[in-house]
Amino acid sequence: xxxxxxxxxxxxxxxxxxxxxxxxxxxxxxxxxxxxxxxxxxxxxxxxxxxxxxxxxxxxxxxxxxxxxxxxxxxxxxxxxxxxxxxxxxxxxxxxxxxxxxxxxxxxxxxxxxxxxxxxxxxxxxxxxxxxxxxxxxxxxxxxxxxxxxxxxxxxxxxxxxxxxxxxxxxxxxxxxxxxxxxxxxxxxxxxxxxxxxxxxxxxxxxxxxxxxxxxxxxxxxxxxxxxxxxxxxxxxxxxxxxxxxxxxxxxxxxxxxxxxxxxxxxxxxxxxxxxxxxxxxxxxxxxxxxx
Amino acid sequence: xxxxxxxxxxxxxxxxxxxxxxxxxxxxxxxxxxxxxxxxxxxxxxxxxxxxxxxxxxxxxxxxxxxxxxxxxxxxxxxxxxxxxxxxxxxxxxxxxxxxxxxxxxxxxxxxxxxxxxxxxxxxxxxxxxxxxxxxxxxxxxxxxxxxxxxxxxxxxxxxxxxxxxxxxxxxxxxxxxxxxxxxxxxxxxxxxxxxxxxxxxxxxxxxxxxxxxxxxxxxxxxxxxxxxxxxxxxxxxxxxxxxxxxxxxxxxxxxxxxxxxxxxxxxxxxxxxxxxx
Numbered sequence: 001x002x003x004x005x006x007x008x009x010x011x012x013x014x015x016x017x018x019x020x021x022x023x024x025x026x027x028x029x030x031x032x033x034x035x036x037x038x039x040x041x042x043x044x045x046x047x048x049x050x051x052x053x054x055x056x057x058x059x060x061x062x063x064x065x066x067x068x069x070x071x072x073x074x075x076x077x078x079x080x081x082x083x084x085x086x087x088x089x090x091x092x093x094x095x096x097x098x099x100x101x102x103x104x105x106x107x108x109x110x111x112x113x114x115x116x117x118x119x120x121x122x123x124x125x126x127x128x129x130x131x132x133x134x135x136x137x138x139x140x141x142x143x144x145x146x147x148x149x150x151x152x153x154x155x156x157x158x159x160x161x162x163x164x165x166x167x168x169x170x171x172x173x174x175x176x177x178x179x180x181x182x183x184x185x186x187x188x189x190x191x192x193x194x195x196x197x198x199x200x201x202x203x204x205x206x207x208x209x210x211x212x213x214x215x216x217x218x219x220x221x222x223x224x225x226x227x228x229x230x231x232x233x234x235x236x237x238x239x240x241x242x243x244x245x246x247x248x249x250x251x252x253x254x255x256x257x258x259x260x261x262x263x264x265x266x267x268x269x270x271x272x273x274x275x276x277x278x279x280x281x282x283x284x285x286x287x288x289x290x291x292x
Numbered sequence: 293x294x295x296x297x298x299x300x301x302x303x304x305x306x307x308x309x310x311x312x313x314x315x316x317x318x319x320x321x322x323x324x325x326x327x328x329x330x331x332x333x334x335x336x337x338x339x340x341x342x343x344x345x346x347x348x349x350x351x352x353x354x355x356x357x358x359x360x361x362x363x364x365x366x367x368x369x370x371x372x373x374x375x376x377x378x379x380x381x382x383x384x385x386x387x388x389x390x391x392x393x394x395x396x397x398x399x400x401x402x403x404x405x406x407x408x409x410x411x412x413x414x415x416x417x418x419x420x421x422x423x424x425x426x427x428x429x430x431x432x433x434x435x436x437x438x439x440x441x442x443x444x445x446x447x448x449x450x451x452x453x454x455x456x457x458x459x460x461x462x463x464x465x466x467x468x469x470x471x472x473x474x475x476x477x478x479x480x481x482x483x484x485x486x487x488x489x490x491x492x493x494x495x496x497x498x499x500x501x502x503x504x505x506x507x508x509x510x511x512x513x514x515x516x517x518x519x520x521x522x523x524x525x526x527x528x529x530x531x532x533x534x535x536x537x538x539x540x541x542x543x544x545x546x547x548x549x550x551x552x553x554x555x556x557x558x559x560x561x562x563x564x565x566x567x568x569x570x
């Protein structure tokens with residue numbers, strides 16, 4: 001095709017999306033930075049004004065901030081870690097041929113499309129200390145002798161919410177890895193069979209290396225989503241008891257609900273900066289594949 | 293002999309682990325459903341029944357008579373439908389530009405939309421709340437529609453450009469050589485082929501808007517609240533209305549599941565394409 005002057009049409013086509021994006025993402029993000037330098041507590045409207053770095057200093061001296069950061073770390077490590085392992089196993093099973101595979105695949109994805117609120121509330125009911133079904137099952141199998149208020153005591157609350165987030169994330173990993181598995185040429189396995197490789201060798205020498213990029217991208221995405229997730233924890237424990245399930249996102253949300261917008265913005269910026277490291281890895285990957 | 297051993301390994305390597313997985317993944321839904329059809333006195337009883345002794349739809353009835361669940365349902369429907377229409381329209385235009393034109397700054401513009409996935413939702417929550425409060429649309433459906441486009445537009449652009457890139461460009465070129473304008477070629481040739489993918493993208497946008505909670509709880513009030521907020525409100529000061537809550541939960545996920553099953557094939561193709569490639 002012939003080359004003309006600069007064609008403006010692609011810019012025109014993108015402009016509606018770009019304008020909305022600038023208005024609802026870019027400006028608010030700038031606003032968040034501005035608010036982090038202000039005392040902006042809607043319950044104390046007379047005191048709203050710039051205070052320099054005071055919010056940042058306050059955060060560094062806030063033991064709850066550090067505790068929430070640590071909880072976020074544990075939440076991501078255990079949450080994403082087990083989502084990955086279990087999702088991987090599920091994908092390996094779903095990749096085999098068996099009766100009713102299509103139906104099983106669809107059905108096992110349902111947790112992924114369930115609203116986070118509902119997930120939180122369903123599990124809260126399962127964990128209930130008086131009428132919860134988990135207590136009943138554990139009692140029947142003799143695992144415990146008396147009922148445990150899973151979400152009401154500090155020792156059990158955090159592991160309980162982690163199990164819930166694992167449950168939510170298994171389908172996502174299974175979906176991504178299954179798609180990756182289907183892209184591996186079967187000749188590789190045939191050749192390995194000829195060479196007499198066993199199942200483990202095939203898994204570690206063929207399957208996992210071939211899935212490297214899929215695993216990398218889906219893990220990065222999942223780390224960001226899990227770190228940012230608010231609705232599941234908030235609807236199970238709201239961060240309690242005694243802040244034992246309060247991740248940084250939940251802390252920001254609680255502060256926002258308490259209308260201390262300046263302090264909440266400052267913390268959300270800290271969270272963004274921390275996640276930026278993960279985000280940069282992800283974007284690098286996207287851009288390198290975009291170039292091909 | 294060999295065949296028998298084969299079947300046994302199949303049971304242990306496929307069916308047994310599969311059953312455990314399905315039990316874990318699906319039991320919460322089963323339990324929610326069973327809870328929703330139990331009468332009140334069976335619900336709060338010291339012996340737990342795994343299938344109700346008496347089936348009762350009392351909770352569903354009360355949800356609509358004493359709680360007025362229809363209001364949040366219509367609010368959710370309104371917000372999710374309008375978000376879907378807005379997002380699809382502007383994203384389709386942008387995705388077409390990204391996949392069919394070469395232009396300066398393309399990479400950076402695409403990058404702007406992609407980075408969006410990375411922002412914590414709580415980062416935008418606070419300033420959006422302040423902005424909407426100042427311009428007076430807080431607690432209206434507009435507040436939710438606008439805030440949902442923060443993640444639905446970038447996501448739709450990403451998904452739709454992927455679908456478009458896989459579509460051979462030769463058909464459009466042939467039509468344009470025959471004298472069709474670019475717009476005609478788009479409407480007559482691209483749109484019909486792309487329709488299932490647009491539906492899948494729309495279904496995903498609808499689901500995420502229907503399910504969203506964090507923005508919804510801050511940006512709505514009694515009159516404009518959506519289903520997720522309403523469900524949470526069933527937790528009162530006197531304890532939780534588990535019967536009504538689970539009934540509401542079942543009603544909430546039925547439309548989502550139906551949409552998902554229809555859109556599933558295209559959606560999973562589009563979602564996994566980016567990560568699997570390379």
